[in-house]
Amino acid sequence: MPNLTTPAILLRTHPFSDSSRVLRFYARDLGLVGVMARGVHRGASRGQGGVGTFAEGVAVISFRENRELQTLREFAPARAHLALGADVRRLAGASVAAELVLRHAGQEPHPQLFDSLSKGLERIEQAVPGEVIGEALALGWRIVQELGFGPELTTCTACGSVLEEEEMARFDLEAGGIRGPGCPAAEGSRRVGPVARAQLGTLLTGRVPDGLRGARAHVSLLDDFTTFHMLGGRRLESFRFLEPEADAGAEVPARN
Numbered sequence: 001m002p003n004l005t006t007p008a009i010l011l012r013t014h015p016f017s018d019s020s021r022v023l024r025f026y027a028r029d030l031g032l033v034g035v036m037a038r039g040v041h042r043g044a045s046r047g048q049g050g051v052g053t054f055a056e057g058v059a060v061i062s063f064r065e066n067r068e069l070q071t072l073r074e075f076a077p078a079r080a081h082l083a084l085g086a087d088v089r090r091l092a093g094a095s096v097a098a099e100l101v102l103r104h105a106g107q108e109p110h111p112q113l114f115d116s117l118s119k120g121l122e123r124i125e126q127a128v129p130g131e132v133i134g135e136a137l138a139l140g141w142r143i144v145q146e147l148g149f150g151p152e153l154t155t156c157t158a159c160g161s162v163l164e165e166e167e168m169a170r171f172d173l174e175a176g177g178i179r180g181p182g183c184p185a186a187e188g189s190r191r192v193g194p195v196a197r198a199q200l201g202t203l204l205t206g207r208v209p210d211g212l213r214g215a216r217a218h219v220s221l222l223d224d225f226t227t228f229h230m231l232g233g234r235r236l237e238s239f240r241f242l243e244p245e246a247d248a249g250a251e252v253p254a255r256n
């Protein structure tokens with residue numbers, strides 16, 4: 001059986017028995033991959049020399065086609081990303097990204113997705129408190145885009161006309177994009193003006209726009225959008241913790 005060596009990010013672990021766990025990695029050269037890790041004791045994933053969620057490093061995997069779980073030979077984390085688990089908003093941002101990748105990434109390599117995830121987790125971890133939400137939005141929308149679900153922002157989803165830069169639009173959630181001023185919008189649909197559209201466009205590239213406005217509305221849109229288009233109607237709990245108003249204060253401590 002060949003051993004494959006690949007950069008990988010640990011997205012989830014499940015206990016399997018007293019001495020083994022199932023680990024789900026997003027691997028740069030394999031895509032999503034589940035592995036059985038033997039000789040890992042319960043509790044070892046939290047600061048006892050084990051490997052925690054979101055750790056990134058190099059995995060050596062004994063790989064066989066058409067097997068549900070591969071065998072992990074070795075995982076050497078280069079970045080433990082422990083700070084992601086120590087703050088609820090950082091953890092929430094990382095968890096949203098992980099959940100979208102676990103749900104929609106395939107078992108084939110998508111190096112740009114891996115690189116976006118890697119860079120985004122690093123940025124969420126290192127952001128100053130006031131920038132955590134922006135970085136979480138940038139990573140979330142970037143992953144939506146990389147997975148092929150990106151919203152339409154330049155053309156009206158109802159009539160196909162291209163919007164003028166200064167025109168007010170509304171967001172048609174079901175259609176997955178904007179509706180121009182000439183087309184009737186669904187009741188209660190969000191207004192997305194020129195600034196919001198431009199800022200959303202920047203977030204989709206994985207960057208935080210200068211002077212991000214309406215962070216709460218952006219979080220709410222990402223929540224509704226992913227729930228409708230990517231999560232089969234089930235909201236991710238993590239969105240509750242992406243609270244922009246806490247930005248002005250100190251770090252929000254995570255519950256253990």
Ligand SMILES: [Zn+2]
Nearest residue numbers: 156159180183
């Ligand atoms: Zn239209």
